[in-house]
Amino acid sequence: MPELPEVEVVRAGLEPAVSGASVASVTVFDERSLRRHVGPSEDFTDRLTGARFLGAERRGKFLWLPIAPGGDATAPTEALVVHLGMSGQVLLRDRATDDRLTRIRLDIDHPGHGPLRLNFVDQRIFGSMAIDRMVATPDLAGGLVPSQVAHIARDPLDPAFSDSLFFASLARRKTGIKRAMLDQTLISGIGNIYADESLWASRIHYDQPTQTLSRPRAKVLLAEVRSVLAKALAEGGTSFDAQYVNVNGASGYFSHSLNAYGQHGKECPRCGLPIVRESFMNRGSHFCPRCQRLR
Numbered sequence: 001m002p003e004l005p006e007v008e009v010v011r012a013g014l015e016p017a018v019s020g021a022s023v024a025s026v027t028v029f030d031e032r033s034l035r036r037h038v039g040p041s042e043d044f045t046d047r048l049t050g051a052r053f054l055g056a057e058r059r060g061k062f063l064w065l066p067i068a069p070g071g072d073a074t075a076p077t078e079a080l081v082v083h084l085g086m087s088g089q090v091l092l093r094d095r096a097t098d099d100r101l102t103r104i105r106l107d108i109d110h111p112g113h114g115p116l117r118l119n120f121v122d123q124r125i126f127g128s129m130a131i132d133r134m135v136a137t138p139d140l141a142g143g144l145v146p147s148q149v150a151h152i153a154r155d156p157l158d159p160a161f162s163d164s165l166f167f168a169s170l171a172r173r174k175t176g177i178k179r180a181m182l183d184q185t186l187i188s189g190i191g192n193i194y195a196d197e198s199l200w201a202s203r204i205h206y207d208q209p210t211q212t213l214s215r216p217r218a219k220v221l222l223a224e225v226r227s228v229l230a231k232a233l234a235e236g237g238t239s240f241d242a243q244y245v246n247v248n249g250a251s252g253y254f255s256h257s258l259n260a261y262g263q264h265g266k267e268c269p270r271c272g273l274p275i276v277r278e279s280f281m282n283r284g285s286h287f288c289p290r291c292q293r294l295r
Helices: 004-018 041-048 163-172 177-181 191-201 215-234
Strands: 022-028 057-059 062-067 078-083 088-093 102-110 114-122 128-136 144-146 276-280 283-287
Touching: 004 057, 004 062, 004 088, 004 102, 004 114, 004 191, 004 215, 022 041, 041 128, 062 128, 062 144, 078 088, 163 215, 177 191, 191 215, 191 283
Parallel strands: none
Antiparallel strands: 022 102, 057 062, 062 078, 078 128, 088 114, 102 114, 128 144, 276 283
């Protein structure tokens, strides 16, 4: 499933193409990709046709394109929300190009780049597009987000992310550290891959109780989370198959830099002991039994 780096790569690729662009036409090929939109496909098409996008924004794994408001409004009141689900892709094309498994197609006109096409491709149809109203963020940092995103905590690369609030919330939890890291109401965008990599880098066992984690160790963990995410961003995200691509269809190559995730049976790069995989929340946790002992 795409995580923060993969979604941020898509957002960064979309932003110059959609900022200031107007929607010329909308084609919905599969209404299942509108499961999070309130209303029929005709409502989605009618409201989006003629709309002008202001840019591309993200929180955690959610991506949205704010829509320019009408009248005398100074802030967007609606946005096109894109959730990639398990296999969703937003591909930037010319008007002559279609992609197999396209569920929704947007033809847009950009004042500088001319006519373009956005194809929302989704093999498993767990992703979606929806027009949603913008609401104030529930924290004290200000800003507007779609209502579907309001419950999602800020991610550790967000300039408004509060380290102190995160540490305090973590200390109050009575759960394993990896469960806390995957809780999108506490911290967003990490996901299974980057949780395993960050825990390996900070030498913390995935099931270490949060209340036993000292503030210094929590600081080390958060620093490693940011380092791992930043490196993954620089390498275009993690691509294990053709479903994880940027807006031009290119794959990321962070998978070549993984130290723990998916490396079970291979030697730990730090101590040489084989990496172990254990079942965890209907998925797996990868760790070094020597470097990441349960304390």
